Amino acid sequence: MRFKKPQLNATRRRLDAALTIEDLRAIARRRTPRAAFDYTDGAAEEELSIERARQAFRDIEFHPAILRDVSKVDTSCAILGGRSQLPFGIAPTGFTRMMQTEGEYAGARAAGSAGIPFSLSTMGTASIEDVKSANPHGRNWFQLYMWKDRDRSMALVERAAKAGYDTMLVTVDVPVAGARLRDKRNGMSIPPALTAKTVLNALPRPQWWIDFLTTEPLAFASLDRWSGTVAELLDTMFDPTVTFEDLAWIKEQWPGKLVVKGIQTVADAKAVTDLGVDGIVLSNHGGRQLDRAPIPFHLLPSVVSEVGEDTEILIDTGIMSGADIVASVALGARFTLIGRAYLYGLMAGGEAGVRRAIEILSDQIERTMRLLGVTSLDELTPEHVTQLERLTPRAR
Numbered sequence: 001m002r003f004k005k006p007q008l009n010a011t012r013r014r015l016d017a018a019l020t021i022e023d024l025r026a027i028a029r030r031r032t033p034r035a036a037f038d039y040t041d042g043a044a045e046e047e048l049s050i051e052r053a054r055q056a057f058r059d060i061e062f063h064p065a066i067l068r069d070v071s072k073v074d075t076s077c078a079i080l081g082g083r084s085q086l087p088f089g090i091a092p093t094g095f096t097r098m099m100q101t102e103g104e105y106a107g108a109r110a111a112g113s114a115g116i117p118f119s120l121s122t123m124g125t126a127s128i129e130d131v132k133s134a135n136p137h138g139r140n141w142f143q144l145y146m147w148k149d150r151d152r153s154m155a156l157v158e159r160a161a162k163a164g165y166d167t168m169l170v171t172v173d174v175p176v177a178g179a180r181l182r183d184k185r186n187g188m189s190i191p192p193a194l195t196a197k198t199v200l201n202a203l204p205r206p207q208w209w210i211d212f213l214t215t216e217p218l219a220f221a222s223l224d225r226w227s228g229t230v231a232e233l234l235d236t237m238f239d240p241t242v243t244f245e246d247l248a249w250i251k252e253q254w255p256g257k258l259v260v261k262g263i264q265t266v267a268d269a270k271a272v273t274d275l276g277v278d279g280i281v282l283s284n285h286g287g288r289q290l291d292r293a294p295i296p297f298h299l300l301p302s303v304v305s306e307v308g309e310d311t312e313i314l315i316d317t318g319i320m321s322g323a324d325i326v327a328s329v330a331l332g333a334r335f336t337l338i339g340r341a342y343l344y345g346l347m348a349g350g351e352a353g354v355r356r357a358i359e360i361l362s363d364q365i366e367r368t369m370r371l372l373g374v375t376s377l378d379e380l381t382p383e384h385v386t387q388l389e390r391l392t393p394r395a396r
């Protein structure tokens with residue numbers, strides 16, 4: 001018997017004790033003021049879209065093959081003209097430094113050292129150039145919201161190209177802001193307003209506030225200062241008139257790979273594929289836009305059979321475990337994106353927390369692959385997974 005060496009660093013100890021993304025979420029919740037935690041954790045309206053998406057992943061049944069030599073496992077894959085050491089990347093998220101001040105820098109550095117792509121949002125809180133400096137050798141992707149002001153959106157596209165971003169994700173599921181009721185109830189604004197309620201809630205979380213008040217003030221990568229609610233900001237910024245023609249126009253401006261994020265039907269998957277985009281992300285924006293939206297994981301097999309030969313299919317929304325990622329790849333997704341899974345890590349412990357989130361998912365992917373009897377992602381097939389359905393559509 002040997003005694004375990006005590007871990008003296010409290011953050012490290014906390015993170016080491018987290019064995020799942022759900023564990024990181026619990027730590028994040030304890031350490032983050034409610035308005036910021038709820039902004040991240042919450043979704044739109046009754047939050048059914050995200051609940052159903054996560055449930056669909058929990059309802060996977062795997063079919064393992066036995067007696068295979070799985071001593072060595074390769075979790076790397078080709079995606080959008082480059083490699084990734086793992087079949088997932090970090091999804092674009094806005095206001096990230098408000099959750100924890102290391103924000104995008106933590107995500108970009110952790111992604112770079114894990115050899116996976118990092119995506120910076122138009123609503124990111126670090127500049128295009130600073131993220132590139134934080135992750136100089138890794139892959140950086142830029143997510144674009146088309147603004148009412150076309151010249152300004154194109155200026156962003158040019159900056160991203162100049163800084164060496166290799167892929168642009170155009171998000172198409174935000175013609176208007178979703179109704180994030182938790183934010184409304186919390187009076188959530190940017191930057192957080194110091195009301196009596198906010199101060200009271202902050203008292204047990206001094207570290208977050210010390211951090212927030214002593215580091216570089218929150219500013220948007222691509223916006224001027226804003227002091228309204230998130231919903232007001234989205235409604236002012238985003239253009240409800242954007243159509244397929246605009247997408248074709250953006251495609252002409254961007255020299256790298258172009259991916260459309262927020263596809264929710266087979267017909268739209270087909271329509272954008274016909275425009276010649278390099279990839280699509282099946283996503284309902286983590287349940288933050290339309291509530292009761294299609295479950296991306298359920299949509300996956302029919303989209304794969306319709307356009308799987310013609311474009312690269314990515315998926316997100318509801319991923320909380322490496323097993324969810326393995327199941328998505330088995331059903332034909334080339335790649336996956338994680339939003340909250342990384343943000344829970346960030347709020348639980350900054351860059352070390354993001355590294356821990358990636359490590360948890362990576363261990364789960366590797367173990368699931370071994371237990372399924374496969375040694376590379378290419379060996380995963382639809383025969384490895386059954387989607388058990390609770391919610392089946394009524395026959396029409």
Ligand SMILES: Cc1cc2nc3c(=O)[nH]c(=O)nc-3n(C[C@H](O)[C@H](O)[C@H](O)COP(=O)(O)O)c2cc1C
Nearest residue numbers: 040091092093094121171285286317318338339340
């Ligand atoms: C706090 C937060 C902010 C987000 N901001 C953006 C954004 O600025 N642009 C975007 O395209 N998607 C945004 N998303 C959606 C993510 O890119 C991704 O689609 C979603 O988080 C996937 O679901 P998951 O959180 O269950 O992994 C955001 C998601 C969260 C949780």
